[in-house]
Amino acid sequence: MHYDFKLAWESMPALLAGTATTFTVLLPVLVLGLLVALPVALARLDSGPKSVAAAGYIAFFRGVPSLVLLYLVYSGLPQLSIVRDTFLWTFFSNAYVCAWVGLTLTHSGYMAEIIRGGLAAVPSGTIEAAAALGLSPRQVLFRLRLPMAARYVLKAYQNELLIMVKSTSAVSAITLVDLTAAANTVFDYTYDPFTPLVTAAAIYWCIINVMRIGFTLADQKLNRHLVRN
Template identity: 40%
Template sequence: MNWAVMLESLPALAEGALLTLELVAVSGVLGFMLAVPVAIARVSDRWWMRALPMAHIYFFRGTPLLVQIYLVYYGAGQFEAVRTSMLWPYLSQAYWCAIIAFTLNTSAYTAEILRGAIQTVPRGEIEAARAVGMGPALIWRRIRLPRAFRIALPAYSNEVILMLKGSALASTITLMDLTGVARTIIARTYTPMELFLAAGLIYGLLTVFILSGFRLIERRLNRHLRPR
């Protein structure tokens, strides 16, 4: 075991870890913002409102993330209309292609998590809100969504961890994230065991950091349930 190579590579791996966190954070926020309206439409009583969200969820949950990344990165440039549009400055960059693919992927999984949480909101709370004169929009804003967010939080933390691990695929389109940096150093030093072990330890630390953050959020949101 070449410990010297591991220690010398730590600064470069740390820079890659920052890009990994950036990819997860940006795509996570955008994916959550997209997932909320998709989940609301998913529980609608009207079939025509459910159709498009169901197709979105089915496609992005039913195909590998790597295929989705390749479709965005390699596929978008095949169309002349895309190359001449205002989107091309973004779609021609690997960073934004990864963000788009990660956002669409995580939005599908998050929408299903939220859909299940929305459907498990106690019906008595909704009936009580109607009894005091709340309208449908106010019930969504004051009762259904806040309650669903609390219910979905543990499952959503698992989705963020899965997204962190899936972000390693960004290295396949030339991004120098944590895995990409490790692969580059391995090609130069021929020490795969040491570099992948170091990268795995950093991924583990990032996972602990993310889970600790979600535990704090969950404790904050459910502080009213703790005994006095």
């Protein structure tokens, strides 16, 4: 078994198209996941029923594999009459929407816990000082707590994002041709598993390392005031 450079070059358009699908799935999930995770994290820091409900949300969606969620959204929801016989069918008949919903639920479960940890790490004295200066709770949240929490959670968010990039390969199970599925398609036509899969792995490696470098630069900017050993 050897690496076929000619085949790799010929299959590159298909692999790049699969990469585009990967990003088409990934980018909305990252945005939607943050939008869902923030109120869940805030509820988790609260007390009473809201905190219990938020804890249950986090525990459930962190515990269920993303592939299972994708199957439930793609194949399970259409079995419900409230989806099949209403306007919701317009959305859930689209594989991209199902991928966004399924992966957003997984991503938001992890992000809610990450954000909760970052918000909890903000010193209470700093919050009290801001309130004493007359800032409203909303201003304290968006001008103080969230920016400070962003510095604390950057490493954890990096790990979650890199995992999510690789988790997008699960969308091939619901008919989307992402990078992994494109590599498997080349394999099916050429009977050469080595070349397309190694090429796909190299593309994933480039994506991951570009993101890692970006996070390193962001960390240096956000924490430039800290003394580093």
